[in-house]
Amino acid sequence: MFDFSSVIDLAMIWGLLIATAIFLYVLLDGFDLGIGILFPFAPSHKCRDRMMNSIAPFWDGNETWLVLGGGGLFAAFPLAYSVLMPAFYIPIILMLLGLILRGVAFEFRFKASDKNRYFWDYIFHFGSLSAAFFQGMILGSFVQGVKVSGRDFVGGPFDWITVFSIMTGIAVVFGYALLGSTWLIMKTEDVTQKWARKVASYVLWFVVIFMAIVCITMPFLDERIKDFWFSVPNIYYLLPIPLVTFGLFLLIFYDLRRNNVEYRPFFVSIGLFLMGYLGLGISIYPWIIPFRYTIWEAAASGPGLSLMLVGVVPLLPLILGYTGYCYYIFRGKTSHEHLY
Amino acid sequence: MFDFDPVLLARIQFAFTISFHIIFPAFTIGLASFLAVLEWRWLRTGNEYFKDLYKFWIKIFAVAFGMGVVSGVVMSYQFGTNWSIFSDRVANVLGPLLGFEVLTAFFLEASFLGIMIFGWGRVSKRMHFVATCIVAIGTLISAFWILSANSWMQTPQGFSIGEDGRLYPTNWIEIIFNPSFPYRFVHMIIAAYLTTAFVVGGVGAFYLWRKRHLPQARIMLGMATIMAALVAPLQVVIGDFHGLNTLEHQPAKVAAMEGIWETEKGADLRLFAWPDEKNEMNHYEVKIPHMASYILTHDMEGEIKGLKEWAKEDRPPVATVFWSFRVMVGLGLLMVLIGIVSTIQYFRGKLFTGRFLQGWWILMMPSGFIALLAGWFVTEIGRQPYTAYGVIRTTESVSPAILGAQVAWSLLVFVIVYMFVFGAGSYYILKLIRKGIPAIKEKDHYYQHGIEALVIEATAHNGDKNV
Ligand code: HDD
Numbered sequence: 001m002f003d004f005s006s007v008i009d010l011a012m013i014w015g016l017l018i019a020t021a022i023f024l025y026v027l028l029d030g031f032d033l034g035i036g037i038l039f040p041f042a043p044s045h046k047c048r049d050r051m052m053n054s055i056a057p058f059w060d061g062n063e064t065w066l067v068l069g070g071g072g073l074f075a076a077f078p079l080a081y082s083v084l085m086p087a088f089y090i091p092i093i094l095m096l097l098g099l100i101l102r103g104v105a106f107e108f109r110f111k112a113s114d115k116n117r118y119f120w121d122y123i124f125h126f127g128s129l130s131a132a133f134f135q136g137m138i139l140g141s142f143v144q145g146v147k148v149s150g151r152d153f154v155g156g157p158f159d160w161i162t163v164f165s166i167m168t169g170i171a172v173v174f175g176y177a178l179l180g181s182t183w184l185i186m187k188t189e190d191v192t193q194k195w196a197r198k199v200a201s202y203v204l205w206f207v208v209i210f211m212a213i214v215c216i217t218m219p220f221l222d223e224r225i226k227d228f229w230f231s232v233p234n235i236y237y238l239l240p241i242p243l244v245t246f247g248l249f250l251l252i253f254y255d256l257r258r259n260n261v262e263y264r265p266f267f268v269s270i271g272l273f274l275m276g277y278l279g280l281g282i283s284i285y286p287w288i289i290p291f292r293y294t295i296w297e298a299a300a301s302g303p304g305l306s307l308m309l310v311g312v313v314p315l316l317p318l319i320l321g322y323t324g325y326c327y328y329i330f331r332g333k334t335s336h337e338h339l340y
Numbered sequence: 341m342f343d344f345d346p347v348l349l350a351r352i353q354f355a356f357t358i359s360f361h362i363i364f365p366a367f368t369i370g371l372a373s374f375l376a377v378l379e380w381r382w383l384r385t386g387n388e389y390f391k392d393l394y395k396f397w398i399k400i401f402a403v404a405f406g407m408g409v410v411s412g413v414v415m416s417y418q419f420g421t422n423w424s425i426f427s428d429r430v431a432n433v434l435g436p437l438l439g440f441e442v443l444t445a446f447f448l449e450a451s452f453l454g455i456m457i458f459g460w461g462r463v464s465k466r467m468h469f470v471a472t473c474i475v476a477i478g479t480l481i482s483a484f485w486i487l488s489a490n491s492w493m494q495t496p497q498g499f500s501i502g503e504d505g506r507l508y509p510t511n512w513i514e515i516i517f518n519p520s521f522p523y524r525f526v527h528m529i530i531a532a533y534l535t536t537a538f539v540v541g542g543v544g545a546f547y548l549w550r551k552r553h554l555p556q557a558r559i560m561l562g563m564a565t566i567m568a569a570l571v572a573p574l575q576v577v578i579g580d581f582h583g584l585n586t587l588e589h590q591p592a593k594v595a596a597m598e599g600i601w602e603t604e605k606g607a608d609l610r611l612f613a614w615p616d617e618k619n620e621m622n623h624y625e626v627k628i629p630h631m632a633s634y635i636l637t638h639d640m641e642g643e644i645k646g647l648k649e650w651a652k653e654d655r656p657p658v659a660t661v662f663w664s665f666r667v668m669v670g671l672g673l674l675m676v677l678i679g680i681v682s683t684i685q686y687f688r689g690k691l692f693t694g695r696f697l698q699g700w701w702i703l704m705m706p707s708g709f710i711a712l713l714a715g716w717f718v719t720e721i722g723r724q725p726y727t728a729y730g731v732i733r734t735t736e737s738v739s740p741a742i743l744g745a746q747v748a749w750s751l752l753v754f755v756i757v758y759m760f761v762f763g764a765g766s767y768y769i770l771k772l773i774r775k776g777i778p779a780i781k782e783k784d785h786y787y788q789h790g791i792e793a794l795v796i797e798a799t800a801h802n803g804d805k806n807v
């Protein structure tokens with residue numbers, strides 16, 4: 001069977017691919033989870049319908065990136081998959097339950113009577129909220145590392161609850177709310193848009209605060225992270241990350257104040273997420289189970305990775321292409337024409 | 341107090357969540373193809389009834405699809421949470437298959453589903469039809485990969501075992517097209533089509549019974565009759581071949597399916613029996629002489645191995661396999677029967693008026709789902725005590741760090757949440773069926789934003805009796 005492992009660094013490529021899949025998940029499901037988080041606070045029923053309509057054609061595709069993240073981890077880094085899944089057993093199940101409830105609320109809400117619609121609105125809200133929060137907690141405790149012996153997780157069922165992970169959980173909730181509200185600025189008009197603008201400006205403050213806290217605490221989680229960021233040549237290469245982040249914050253603060261800027265806030269929020277993700281990724285690299293196993297130690301065998309690479313090279317551009325096409329079909333504002 | 345056995349609980353949890361999951365894919369695989377046929381007929385003939393039906397079933401499709409997606413996401417994580425050792429050992433082989441499922445099928449389905457449901461008026465009719473076809477093909481591709489993975493677990497080949505106990509692929513063709521795969525794939529796709537056909541036929545019969553939507557109801561019952569008459573017998577034949585294949589590769593499973601304890605020549609077919617694992621025998625047997633040998637070896641005197649050929653710890657649970665198999669086959673034969681009766685009635689011109697036959701079709705509505713689950717129980721429980729047959733035992737597969745209590749709690753939560761979701765889903769699907777087929781003619785103008793059309797339609801029809 002063919003095997004490229006002697007020619008290219010398969011573990012590295014797959015590490016990058018999976019990191020990209022997870023990032024795309026965070027962005028794409030991020031804005032629709034964010035809308036769920038903001039849902040009950042919307043000023044009117046009509047706004048809520050419009051919010052829902054703006055994401056209805058996309059949420060399923062967005063969630064598929066999570067399946068690719070999980071499935072990809074299983075396929076490319078089975079060791080990481082089989083250590084991390086039991087380690088995060090409880091938060092993963094809670095996250096999945098959140099996703100189940102919000103996912104079905106989409107469909108049921110459209111079919112429910114007016115009276116029951118409120119019920120599904122809240123299910124949608126709490127499902128989105130808990131999915132976002134537990135994703136953040138999983139991220140936080142992942143960065144802190146898990147207890148491993150040999151190829152097995154050996155920690156306790158509640159190891160994932162720490163001050164740091166609770167904080168990252170809340171941070172992700174606010175981050176998604178920012179993505180959601182800037183998405184709405186882009187996709188809606190009038191009342192909904194005005195409201196979304198207000199929410200975005202408000203949420204932005206929390207995002208600033210939490211990003212700052214994470215930046216300050218990260219280096220203290222592990223000596224290696226601190227040395228990496230603050231050793232002498234590195235600090236110059238890495239300086240652009242905080243600088244660009246700062247610049248993006250200024251830009252979005254400015255944009256949110258100007259009523260005619262509709263598209264840029266969403267893309268600037270994406271930029272902020274990208275910076276945060278890069279910072280995190282660089283700190284953790286090359287660990288896939290932080291401070292225990294590197295991507296090379298956890299990678300699957302060469303033939304499997306090679307086969308999948310042969311598949312990914314044509315398929316990923318194709319997927320991105322038709323995903324883009326679907327976003328293009330549903331471009332423009334969600335209608336405010338509402339016939340009841 | 342309770343003695344939590346994590347292996348047993350993890351098995352129950354996995355079995356529960358996947359049994360829940362498969363109900364929806366099976367229905368959506370069939371419905372997607374059904375919708376493609378409806379739309380094609382509409383575009384070809386211009387007959388608006390086909391469009392009415394399309395618009396009606398797509399709402400049900402959307403609900404079922406949503407439930408399939410969310411329960412499927414759970415499955416892709418449960419390999420790791422419950423079966424981490426198994427995942428670690430077989431990932432080199434199974435990982436790429438599941439990876440390809442995501443890349444070739446899930447994205448395709450999920451993306452074009454948006455156009456299919458919300459794209460009316462935003463894309464051309466032709467493009468809309470293309471989107472429907474892509475979703476239908478996507479469901480089939482998805483079934484291809486997942487059934488390949490499952491079949492590999494039944495009849496593993498194409499790998500070597502490394503010194504660390506992990507599996508390394510040696511031949512992908514052997515892995516993907518393992519011996520039981522072709523049978524399982526065809527059998528499962530037909531099962532999905534039959535499942536859908538009986539739901540569609542049941543709804544058609546229900547409207548005929550109630551004298552509503554008569555033209556559309558005729559189309560539904562007519563199409564279902566064609567499926568029952570042509571495809572149900574095919575399923576019996578494929579099932580027979582599937583059984584022969586199983587006899588070759590998993591004889592212990594066949595012995596459990598047939599309830600045969602002693603190796604015998606000219607084995608009898610047990611129609612009814614109460615397998616007793618402790619005493620290694622059956623009670624209350626009702627048998628047809630030599631029939632089991634005839635079916636399985638196509639020879640009246642053929643030899644069938646009995647369960648006693650295997651050590652007790654290598655045998656699958658007998659009673660569940662035995663009974664699930666009978667439920668599936670029984671329903672399969674009933675499907676063939678209703679197909680024959682309906683065809684005869686059709687030619688006598690009574691298919692759409694006979695009350696008795698309508699009642700029968702209505703009662704058969706859940707039959708596909710039951711047969712489907714029964715079939716999976718045969719396959720999966722019959723594979724015990726292994727997860728990958730003959731290679732890895734179930735007891736060796738479970739995650740070591742998962743405490744019994746943790747699995748027990750999460751199982752309980754899954755049961756509650758799934759029952760709730762399932763209850764609500766069934767309620768809304770039944771509500772849509774009761775509400776009937778919307779007359780779309782007067783609402784055919786599309787709104788500036790296609791997304792809203794669905795909401796408007798759903799609300800504008802409250803209390804609408806039409807046709
Ligand atoms: C014979 C068919 C079949 C079988 C045996 C399974 N599935 Fe499935 N699955 C489908 C057929 C399918 C489908 C028809 O393709 C679905 C149904 C609704 C949908 O979105 O796709 C689906 C959805 C679906 C999704 C959501 C995809 C998305 O986000 O769009 C996931 C993650 C899985 N499945 C995973 C699994 C796993 C891990 C299984 C076994 C352990 C499994 N499925 C068994």
Ligand code: HEM
Binds near residue numbers: 361490
């Ligand atoms: C979709 C239809 C399926 C149904 C209804 C189903 C049902 C079941 C049931 C009832 C069990 C429990 C058997 C027992 O413990 O006695 C089981 C076990 C299992 N199945 Fe399936 N299964 C399906 C498909 C699959 C597929 C496609 C895979 C893998 C790719 C798979 C992998 C497993 C594994 C890993 C176990 C757990 C270990 C075990 O208990 O044997 N199943 N399944």
Ligand code: HEM
Binds near residue numbers: 713
């Ligand atoms: C009378 C006709 C039938 C026969 C002889 C038959 C035979 C079989 C056999 C032998 C198996 C187990 C194969 C194995 O695990 O090794 C099986 C599995 C299965 N059957 Fe059937 N079957 C019949 C009808 C049906 C019907 C009507 C349905 C559903 C509508 C169905 C759905 C399934 C499913 C979903 C499985 C599990 C997946 C698989 O292994 O293909 N079967 N069948």
